[in-house]
Amino acid sequence: MKIQKLELEFQEFEKNEDPGEHIKEMIQYAKEATKTAYAPYSLFKVGASVRLSNGEIIKGSNQENVAYPSGLCAERVALYAASSQYPYEEVESIAVTVDHHFDSEDEVFSPCGACRQVMAEIEAKSGKELEIIVHAPNGITRIFKGITQLLPFSFNNAGLNKLNK
Numbered sequence: 125m126k127i128q129k130l131e132l133e134f135q136e137f138e139k140n141e142d143p144g145e146h147i148k149e150m151i152q153y154a155k156e157a158t159k160t161a162y163a164p165y166s167l168f169k170v171g172a173s174v175r176l177s178n179g180e181i182i183k184g185s186n187q188e189n190v191a192y193p194s195g196l197c198a199e200r201v202a203l204y205a206a207s208s209q210y211p212y213e214e215v216e217s218i219a220v221t222v223d224h225h226f227d228s229e230d231e232v233f234s235p236c237g238a239c240r241q242v243m244a245e246i247e248a249k250s251g252k253e254l255e256i257i258v259h260a261p262n263g264i265t266r267i268f269k270g271i272t273q274l275l276p277f278s279f280n281n282a283g284l285n286k287l288n289k
């Protein structure tokens with residue numbers, strides 16, 4: 125038996141650090157998207173922006189439902205909108221942020237597992253590393269280069285392909 129350890133890497137920018145124009149622009153679009161959130165049950169407003177290889181920016185926000193599981197997270201709203209409107213463009217970058225007051229200043233936000241799985245699919249589809257920008261209300265910005273840094277050991281289609289042969 126061996127204990128295996130895993131190392132993940134991401135960039136972290138403090139509130140007063142400049143992550144660069146492109147990152148700031150993506151966060152700005154994500155912040156705008158929080159305004160369209162429909163979150164009457166959780167009051168947790170999430171916004172996402174997606175940049176495609178043709179330069180288009182698609183925004184999405186969480187959409188809740190009285191039958192709770194019928195709602196959808198901001199990231200998936202944005203990614204599915206992008207993929208259905210521009211099926212042949214590659215998704216290069218996604219930014220996500222929250223308009224919510226946390227009890228603690230230290231609180232950071234992180235995309236849910238289901239959204240990470242969808243990001244993994246988007247990356248597999250394009251074959252290109254996806255940039256994931258997570259901006260928390262306390263001003264901390266994290267940048268992950270590739271979904272592996274957020275979702276290691278993700279399910280992939282290797283097994284599925286064998287079943288189909």
Ligand code: THU
Pocket residue numbers: 163166168170185186187188195196197198199234235236239
């Ligand atoms: N939510 C998102 O939009 N993205 C995430 O990554 C996590 C959670 C939404 C779902 C629900 O509308 C609200 O936040 C509270 O869970």
